[in-house]
Amino acid sequence: MFNLKGFAFTSLFALQQSASAVRDVVYILCFGLNPLGETLIELRDIYARFDIENLMKDGDEPYPRVDGKNELKSKGMEIEFRNVFFKYPGTSKMVLEDISFKIKPGQMVVIVGANGSGKSSTFKLFNRIYDPTEGEVLVDGLPLSSYKLKDVRRAMAILRQDHTPYPLSLRMNIALGSPDNENPSEEELIKALQAGGADRFIEKLPKKLDTVLDPVQLSWLNLNGESNDVLKKMVADKEKVTDVSGGESQRLAAARTFMRLGGSGIRLLAADEPTSALDPEGEYELFSRLKEQRGGKTVIFITHRFGHLTKYADMILVLKDGRLVESGNHTELLAKGGEYRRLHDVQARAFISLDDSASSEMTDSKSTSKLD
Template identity: 35%
Template sequence: MVDVTSLFKIPKQKTNAKFSLLIRALVFVWKTSKFSTALMLIIKVISALFPAANLFVVKNVIDGITSIVINNSSGGLRNLSTWIALLIGLWVLQHIISTLQTITSSWLNLCVEQNSQIAIMRKCSKFDVAFFENPTNLNMLQNAYIGSSGTINQVMTIFFSIIEINITLISFVAIIFRLHWGAFLIIIAATLPRILSNRYFAKKRWEITTGLVEPRRMSSYYSGLVIQRNVAKEIRLFGLFKHFFDRFVFFINQFRQIEKNYIRKQGVINFLVNLITIAGSSIIWVYVIHRAINGTISIGDIVLYTGAVSSFQGGLTAMFSFFGQIFQNVLFLGNFFSLLDLNPEKIEGALKGPADLISYRSGNVKPSTVLEKGIEFRNVSFKYPQTNKLVLKNVNFSLPPKESVAIVGENGAGKTTLIKLLARLYDPTEGQILIDDKDIREYDLESLHRIFSVIFQDYICYPLTVRENIGFGNIEKIDDISAIQKASKKAGAHEFIERYPNKYETYIGRIFQKSSIDPSIGEWQKLCLARALMKEEAPILILDEPTAALDVYSEYEVYKSFSKMMVDRLTIIISHRFSTVRAAHHILVLHEGRLIEEGSHEELMEQDTLYKEMYSIQADRYK
């Protein structure tokens, strides 16, 4: 015969791990609001005494009524009135406690939700860019969100409920033993199958939810595309709805059948378990009726005992259901705390400082706000984490300070990757990058980032105010309207901003405010260019395709102001527009990850170079 209980056994180490997670969750809640947590605990203890107290008082009310009716005497009215008054008092007290519980629970849930979001945000701020470009890590992050605020609140609620039910059950046990000790054993035996069932299905639920996170993310992505404003045009013009819908169905079908089997199996087992529960209740009811007929218990006792048995059985079922739920939620909590416990330096592709430094990520040298000797790449090669292809291969060059530099090459040549390495969003796989003759890993990372002012080609359009969109380029000056206006004028954005209804306080993007403005692509690029220009003191300005979306007039105006932007700083521009590139003092030409040419526009045009070929192809289009 198969030992059924073995199916539900969990190794001791795993059980200890779950208990540890439960403790961590409760500590998290306690630290969130000690007063509210303590108050909830007190409320639950008081609430736990109400069910048995109500049954006991109702029993005495019924016995009092029965005595008056049978004896046809009003002598027991005073005693009956006392019990009725006590019953009403209990109801009022229950209402007060219930109201206080609702208020306290709602406030505590809100605090926990906010603190869990804060914890995830702070943790994510410690990860390097490599973390967010790995799908496995994004799955972990998704699971952590599933296991954060809602789950912690559920664990907290369930834990308090378990405390309440246990105290209530103890009070019911005293009543049931008064009936017969065997009644207690029958209830336990009838409830045991439900205990095992709940535990089993809780574990299965966690396995299904965690194992299917990727198809759930993909189905959410495709369903989300259909409701996104910026995708609506292409869906209609390109007839994409059916494709997106079919992809959505494909991914939901991956977990629909598994869910269907789970629900069917759970339903069948719950039906059989309920039959056992009904059988146990029936035996006790027959015994109570038998004793009542024999006159060994009163009418009030019938209400007391059957109510206690029914409530005990329901409470016991609920308690172990709560245990199953808390087991399930603790498993999700593992995802949340796994993220919080994740060591940022262990992430593949994480930044690492020189071995002789105390900090694993960087040194503590503060870079100068004035570039003295410039930038040097020494034998730099790079491949992205979890890939084998080198994106940059043995790249060597030097850039003096206060020079304008253009980087050109075909798509995928490694231009943007080179900039990411220079700004130290990644570390080279091989080689060194130096600023002022010092390895950039020796610089304090936060201070190093301050010497760069960068706008990438995939710039972010924040659906916030104009002031914030520009001010994010130098967060310390986000409220300095004069500095923001100065940057916007250099970027050619001030004129159209002045036409907005609230000028620099106008919301843009049409997401949060009905009165928001929807800038054109060219206007967005000017706003983001202004953002990059907010760091006037930054000695290195990097512009990745800064005028790609601008018309010829806007581009002309922007480049007229570039000469002012480039004063006393090293400016690096990535562009496919050779009208932009040729104005640079020095040009780097990348091809398939290698630096194959460098020099001024004139020098490169005098030779048989790839640069000359690309320039000529573009120039021919204007002949």
């Protein structure tokens, strides 16, 4: 039996602490080595990525080209597809087949077609997310692959359908649209927000531009059963997720694009279904402001909706099943009576049906009120 006589309390406390320390070490050895091993493997994989060779080779030619023979006579970018075939890596089906067209500098072009026609795949080729499987994409007369990739992308303002905000404040999310402008003014930010139509809903947020929509979890709270409401509230406020609708998210993306358009050197504005989550009024306003920002730039819109854009386009490219089946302006394509006319009439009938339905409801409502 252990005799505590003459055993100091401090020694007993030290013994208890030592026993706890040994217990913790044993626990870590038994249960902590597996997560440690997994963490080391993940770290190894991160560093291994630096050794992965980029399959998309960078070019040597600076963009835009400025020399005695190729002076910048236009503020827009010329884009040409020559017999382009494309299939996604790891697949066997061609999503684009023998596509050829030429977009002149400063033109406004709209690419239309039913779902699955190849619109977005075309979009991914001219900003070199992918390279063609066969054929060539040319920019200002040279193969796109011959240019320094960062130079070409710096000359583009791209507005995509999908938009995932960064885990930063909305102020920083918008400012990232113009990376060369390290310290944008409040006036520049507000102007971009208004152009994108995002100013109204941001104004309703408690923290406004300082709101972080989806913050990264950086804390772990363990009070061991004790209550600390102030600390809990502090952590909850820091990591609170702010929900926004699809339309609001697209307005944020548009505001970032307008921020980019406010910078220098942009020669191409391209938008892929940027208004899919907006109502007709919001769509009209956004397209109107984007058209106002042309300023000699080449503009390419991809859309499945007609009306706000196609009537004003210099050229419309009509895709069907991965092929370019028609090209021309709105009047010419309607007169042809082909795929464009078919798509146009389908949408027109839908609007006529809605109008007839609304008129019928109003008539029924009036009849009912007379009977009453």
